[in-house]
Amino acid sequence: MPRTSEPPLPRIIIEGVRKTYTLRHTHSFKETFVAWLRRKKVSTSFDALQHIDLTVGESEAVALLGYNGSGKSTLLKLVSGVLRPDRGRVLTRGRVAGLIEVGAGFHPDLSGRENVYLNAAILGMSKTEIDARFDEIVEFSEIGEFIDTEVKHYSSGMFVRLAFSVAIHTELDILLVDEVLAVGDAPFREKCKAKIRELVAAGKTLFIVSHDLSMVAELCSRGLVLRRGELVYDGAIDDAIDQLKAITR
Numbered sequence: 001m002p003r004t005s006e007p008p009l010p011r012i013i014i015e016g017v018r019k020t021y022t023l024r025h026t027h028s029f030k031e032t033f034v035a036w037l038r039r040k041k042v043s044t045s046f047d048a049l050q051h052i053d054l055t056v057g058e059s060e061a062v063a064l065l066g067y068n069g070s071g072k073s074t075l076l077k078l079v080s081g082v083l084r085p086d087r088g089r090v091l092t093r094g095r096v097a098g099l100i101e102v103g104a105g106f107h108p109d110l111s112g113r114e115n116v117y118l119n120a121a122i123l124g125m126s127k128t129e130i131d132a133r134f135d136e137i138v139e140f141s142e143i144g145e146f147i148d149t150e151v152k153h154y155s156s157g158m159f160v161r162l163a164f165s166v167a168i169h170t171e172l173d174i175l176l177v178d179e180v181l182a183v184g185d186a187p188f189r190e191k192c193k194a195k196i197r198e199l200v201a202a203g204k205t206l207f208i209v210s211h212d213l214s215m216v217a218e219l220c221s222r223g224l225v226l227r228r229g230e231l232v233y234d235g236a237i238d239d240a241i242d243q244l245k246a247i248t249r
């Protein structure tokens, strides 16, 4: 009997997820009191994600597409564990490395070198492992002589180069990238793309948010389109890009 191809083992499972934010309409105790006297609402709630169900497997490179405010970063933060869903559940299998905000996880008063140790430790590496990979991390980042400078003096591109380099030198299983590559220059972006392809070929999972459609078309095979907190398309990346172009914000 011919063998049918097995679906990839899941790395991320998102089940019935809803994320609600509270929007406050008052700024002070006085305003709140006046609003209460006038029976006006002091806050309203807003569903940034409505009811999301999806599974991402090993060796999958998935792009999360959508216009501003559609819920992409919120979904990535739920997968990274920075946020918790109000309903449903998010399960991940393996080590998750997230590049979600430029400079996040970096301490401004510490040098690049100290931040490499801090970040790599947060991502689960031991001191001996970091010592062994330190030179490679610095070389990939191209930070050079600035490695002993406090990172508050780094440009945003330098932050991202160092953070990306630390992340890819850890034993990660899932790499989350939110738009941060956009601040790297073209040669560095090319290097990151090559590294990401290598990681995916080795069975790692990529979940990337980007408005750079040509980059995601090159890197990803699957695309998810979010619109106003709803998943409106999940399929081949080229079709996902066409769907995105066809919808309004």
Ligand SMILES: Nc1ncnc2c1ncn2[C@@H]1O[C@H](COP(=O)(O)OP(=O)(O)OP(=O)(O)O)[C@@H](O)[C@H]1O
Pocket: 021, 022, 023, 048, 066, 067, 068, 069, 070, 071, 072, 073, 074, 075
């Ligand atoms: N902490 C928060 N409190 C209130 N509302 C929030 C909060 N974080 C996000 N939102 C709102 O949730 C919605 C989704 O935001 P999110 O950042 O996930 O969108 P996005 O698709 O990543 O947008 P962009 O393309 O602009 O980065 C937006 O309307 C945003 O204003």
